[in-house]
Amino acid sequence: xxxxxxxxxxxxxxxxxxxxxxxxxxxxxxxxxxxxxxxxxxxxxxxxxxxxxxxxxxxxxxxxxxxxxxxxxxxxxxxxxxxxxxxxxxxxxxxxxxxxxxxxxxxxxxxxxxxxxxxxxxxxxxxxxxxxxxxxxxxxxxxxxxxxxxxxxxxxxxxxxxxxxxxxxxxxxxxxxxxxxxxxxxxxxxxxxxxxxxxxxxxxxxxxxxxxxxxxxxxxxxxxxxxxxxxxxxxxxxxxxxxxxxxxxxxxxxxxxxxxxxxxxxxxxxxxxxxxxxxxxxxxxxxxxxxxxxxxxxxxxxxxxxxxxxxxxxxxxxxxxxx
Numbered sequence: 001x002x003x004x005x006x007x008x009x010x011x012x013x014x015x016x017x018x019x020x021x022x023x024x025x026x027x028x029x030x031x032x033x034x035x036x037x038x039x040x041x042x043x044x045x046x047x048x049x050x051x052x053x054x055x056x057x058x059x060x061x062x063x064x065x066x067x068x069x070x071x072x073x074x075x076x077x078x079x080x081x082x083x084x085x086x087x088x089x090x091x092x093x094x095x096x097x098x099x100x101x102x103x104x105x106x107x108x109x110x111x112x113x114x115x116x117x118x119x120x121x122x123x124x125x126x127x128x129x130x131x132x133x134x135x136x137x138x139x140x141x142x143x144x145x146x147x148x149x150x151x152x153x154x155x156x157x158x159x160x161x162x163x164x165x166x167x168x169x170x171x172x173x174x175x176x177x178x179x180x181x182x183x184x185x186x187x188x189x190x191x192x193x194x195x196x197x198x199x200x201x202x203x204x205x206x207x208x209x210x211x212x213x214x215x216x217x218x219x220x221x222x223x224x225x226x227x228x229x230x231x232x233x234x235x236x237x238x239x240x241x242x243x244x245x246x247x248x249x250x251x252x253x254x255x256x257x258x259x260x261x262x263x264x265x266x267x268x269x270x271x272x273x274x275x276x277x278x279x280x281x282x283x284x285x286x287x288x289x290x291x292x293x294x295x296x297x298x299x300x301x302x303x304x305x306x307x308x309x310x311x312x313x314x315x316x317x318x319x320x321x322x323x
Contacts, residue, residue, distance in 0.1 A: 009137035151282025
């Protein structure tokens with residue numbers, strides 16, 4: 001038998017969702033069977049698949065030990081650096097300025113040094129997160145940006161903050177703004193553009209079209225020209241839709257690829273100029289929460305801005321202090 005004491009980060013979950021995360025070796029059909037057979041009890045009573053767990057509940061699992069993972073060795077996140085460039089932090093959330101070149105989550109090429117692992121290591125050293133004290137929750141990112149894009153990434157320290165922030169992002173009550181440098185001069189000083197984007201998952205690439213196409217999704221991108229110099233333009237971007245590679249692909253489709261963009265841009269020319277990463281930064285976020293008050297209501301109306309964006313300081317120094 002194994003016992004789980006439901007903590008604040010576990011509360012509010014359905015029983016089956018919690019068990020899927022807490023006992024990942026237990027196959028789903030057996031999980032449901034054991035609930036029906038009362039081999040899984042909550043507070044010594046029969047429970048249902050849809051039972052909502054409350055803080056302080058005690059789960060008793062009368063199942064074979066083979067379904068419980070052996071004690072883990074050293075956590076993988078401890079191999080990542082614990083240093084972060086923090087824009088904002090409180091007891092619920094972190095706003096991190098991610099450098100270009102750092103991936104947010106693990107992929108086939110990078111296992112340890114990821115943004116989320118750096119955050120977990122940072123919180124572990126602060127004694128705000130210890131996987132041995134959690135049943136199912138892990139601090140998580142609420143948005144993601146490409147490896148070679150810099151800028152603000154939001155992370156939640158607890159389950160309540162994660163749920164609220166994910167919902168607010170889904171409801172478009174969190175506004176993110178970007179700065180980028182593109183080749184050439186834009187046709188208008190400011191413009192809102194509509195196009196259609198289709199993703200090729202095999203190539204991890206998208207194409208943009210002027211007319212609707214089967215399988216395509218509508219994209220809307222608003223830009224404002226902040227400065228022009230030496231054949232380059234500094235733009236502020238508002239994403240009115242959030243699609244994969246939207247800014248990079250949309251600007252390239254217009255004939256103005258991002259400086260340093262190896263996938264959609266002028267890769268050879270940019271590398272000769274010394275630019276290995278696209279000049280794109282998620283530089284500002286505004287919280288415009290509406291509806292019922294939640295644990296993050298105190299963020300409503302707040303805007304956070306990265307004070308210095310490297311490519312702006314280098315290429316458009318006169319604009320660096322005006323952002």
